[in-house]
Amino acid sequence: MKQVTKKVILAGSMSVGKTSLVNKYIYHKFSEQYISTIGVRIDKKSIELGDTQLNMILWDLAGENNQINTPQSYFLGAGGVLYVIDLNNPATFIAVAEEIDFIKNKLPNVPLLLIGNKKDLLSPSELDKVLDMISITPDYLTSAKEGENVELIFEKIGIKMIGL
Numbered sequence: 001m002k003q004v005t006k007k008v009i010l011a012g013s014m015s016v017g018k019t020s021l022v023n024k025y026i027y028h029k030f031s032e033q034y035i036s037t038i039g040v041r042i043d044k045k046s047i048e049l050g051d052t053q054l055n056m057i058l059w060d061l062a063g064e065n066n067q068i069n070t071p072q073s074y075f076l077g078a079g080g081v082l083y084v085i086d087l088n089n090p091a092t093f094i095a096v097a098e099e100i101d102f103i104k105n106k107l108p109n110v111p112l113l114l115i116g117n118k119k120d121l122l123s124p125s126e127l128d129k130v131l132d133m134i135s136i137t138p139d140y141l142t143s144a145k146e147g148e149n150v151e152l153i154f155e156k157i158g159i160k161m162i163g164l
Helices: 018-027 096-106 122-133 150-162
Strands: 002-013 040-049 052-063 076-084 112-117
Touching: 002 018, 002 096, 002 150, 018 040, 018 052, 018 112, 018 150, 040 150, 052 096, 052 150, 076 096, 076 150, 096 112, 112 150
Parallel strands: 002 052, 002 076, 076 112
Antiparallel strands: 040 052
16 A cells, blocks of 8 residues: 655634534544634544555644735645635635635645535525525535534545545
């Protein structure tokens, strides 16, 4: 089995649930308590995808309303990006197209998935209304609290990074 190490950036505004997604994925824990990430928090998780052991270095970036404010050195060496929005907070997705374009310009040819988090806080009809408001349809909808699609988003970015 071959081993590959890739850096995954979790980007997005403050309080969208980036840290909660990482904590649920790695530690299988969720906390209602909000603790702001300062700078960057780095974790590691290894998974098997086909005949590859993928070692993911997860960079949970401090929330920024505009990614231009993120230290540019954080983008260096990234193999994949999960851009997270809070489905309950339009301020986190009002400029999502511009934010995604900024990251794609910084990281051409690096896979990026748009993640709509906190799905559990919306009814199906509310969710439909919110999705109509977002200029780019999220690739996946998640709930860090419920664990919905959490493993899946990390597996999917892993598959994209190693080209399966």
